[in-house]
Amino acid sequence: MRIAVAEIAQESDSFSPLQADLTDFEAYGLYFGQEVLDRMKGVGPIGGFIEVAAAEPGEVVLLPIVRAWGSAGGVIKAETLDFFTERFVAGLRTSLPLDAVFLSLHGAAASEQVDDVEGHLLQAARDVVGAGVPIVVALDHHANITQQMIDCADVLVGHETQPHDPPATGRKAARLLFRMLRGEICPSVAWQKIPMIMPQDQFLTSAGPMQQWFDRARSLEQRDGVLDVSPYPMQPWLDVAEGGWSVVVHTDDDPALARQLAKEMADLAWQLREQFWASERVAPGEAVRRAIAAEAGLVILSDTGDSVYGGAPGDNTCVLQALLDQPSDALALVPMVDLEALNAACTAGVGARLTLALGGKVDNVFCKPVTVTGQVAAVSTGFVVDLHDRGVCDLQRTALLQVGNVWIALLGHRSFAVNHPILYTHLGIDMADAKIVVLKTASNFQFFARWRRELIRVDSPGTTQSDLTAFAWRRLPRPIYPLDRLEEWQAS
Numbered sequence: 001m002r003i004a005v006a007e008i009a010q011e012s013d014s015f016s017p018l019q020a021d022l023t024d025f026e027a028y029g030l031y032f033g034q035e036v037l038d039r040m041k042g043v044g045p046i047g048g049f050i051e052v053a054a055a056e057p058g059e060v061v062l063l064p065i066v067r068a069w070g071s072a073g074g075v076i077k078a079e080t081l082d083f084f085t086e087r088f089v090a091g092l093r094t095s096l097p098l099d100a101v102f103l104s105l106h107g108a109a110a111s112e113q114v115d116d117v118e119g120h121l122l123q124a125a126r127d128v129v130g131a132g133v134p135i136v137v138a139l140d141h142h143a144n145i146t147q148q149m150i151d152c153a154d155v156l157v158g159h160e161t162q163p164h165d166p167p168a169t170g171r172k173a174a175r176l177l178f179r180m181l182r183g184e185i186c187p188s189v190a191w192q193k194i195p196m197i198m199p200q201d202q203f204l205t206s207a208g209p210m211q212q213w214f215d216r217a218r219s220l221e222q223r224d225g226v227l228d229v230s231p232y233p234m235q236p237w238l239d240v241a242e243g244g245w246s247v248v249v250h251t252d253d254d255p256a257l258a259r260q261l262a263k264e265m266a267d268l269a270w271q272l273r274e275q276f277w278a279s280e281r282v283a284p285g286e287a288v289r290r291a292i293a294a295e296a297g298l299v300i301l302s303d304t305g306d307s308v309y310g311g312a313p314g315d316n317t318c319v320l321q322a323l324l325d326q327p328s329d330a331l332a333l334v335p336m337v338d339l340e341a342l343n344a345a346c347t348a349g350v351g352a353r354l355t356l357a358l359g360g361k362v363d364n365v366f367c368k369p370v371t372v373t374g375q376v377a378a379v380s381t382g383f384v385v386d387l388h389d390r391g392v393c394d395l396q397r398t399a400l401l402q403v404g405n406v407w408i409a410l411l412g413h414r415s416f417a418v419n420h421p422i423l424y425t426h427l428g429i430d431m432a433d434a435k436i437v438v439l440k441t442a443s444n445f446q447f448f449a450r451w452r453r454e455l456i457r458v459d460s461p462g463t464t465q466s467d468l469t470a471f472a473w474r475r476l477p478r479p480i481y482p483l484d485r486l487e488e489w490q491a492s
């Protein structure tokens, strides 16, 4: 069996001033050909796919094409998408004849010109391989499902959890693919768009309405003839023509059952809409006051408006300003993506005192630079670390600037480490000494679980802010909840 393998994945924030180009993908490891298989064992959906393929009896020949993962950022530059499309299509052509195609896509990528990057790539794949070759896709469940994706793929499988477990999604998709190739199943699909967008506040699948919705998907998958039930609560900063939540159901050659379950899942999401909209966010000043007053242990301040993992620049200063406004004995760790400030700190060197205008340079809409005077406490000239199933992380240069008890880790780019303790420990900090850490994410707190005592969601403004009503939406289909009055709705 000859199976093509590729990953082209990025999560686009339509409201971010950034644009994603090749360097954003290179930062996370851009691989072609055999290097994809060599580098991706155990990493991401491809890692999960490789594992299942290796256990498959009979000869399986994997034909790796490209691995391009750009995390989250602004929309993709037109020339960058063209580059990937050309390499992808050329790779598929030289791999023919194929028995199947396995793709890892995000599902919520947009380019300067293409609203639906995944539909575009799937169409390109279908045009090369023709109608009879199965195309199976592993997706992030924050995907925006479109008609073109449904039309061009045979099976779409989303993550089961937030925080995500990408290898598990790859394994789940792989098992379905091999069952198809063995002739054991013949997948039918039904899907339903839900006229909703929601902020990230209730996105964890371990609690609240999201747990209820995802648990229902898992229980429906236990029924006879059901292959996969994937809910897709779209990431909420994607302003595209077919934007909105959805659910996709695959059954074994039973379109009526797929239809029924897709309707049931969509109606459940709609019934839970007010719970999805509920929020415990607090204003930055109040959040800092509570964190300082908390008992011993680490308090995570989730900077929801500047979620780097959601595509924000990582240089928003609102939470930093709130910390500087309330000097205390509590040691606070703050990440800041600011190449100019990093260069100044590295040039000045360890021990130097510096006055800097910090942050607010890329995200200059929702915040302003903050002028600080502090001491350069540490400089790292480069650091590469293996984060296991998240792949290799290249922090490049970093520096630590101490402004009283606010310790600012300066980064030159939006590294995955921005929300990982390695950012601080590699600069010589013992995490146990910290009282407060600012994380540029609204969901991925797991790397700090060892020290975490409390989580406070900060209602910070920014390109990933939770107040979705404040964005200038242009392309999203209307009416949509909660931007418009939409009292009643039912799946069709």
Ligand SMILES: [Zn+2]
Pocket: 140, 141, 142, 164
């Ligand atoms: Zn996601």
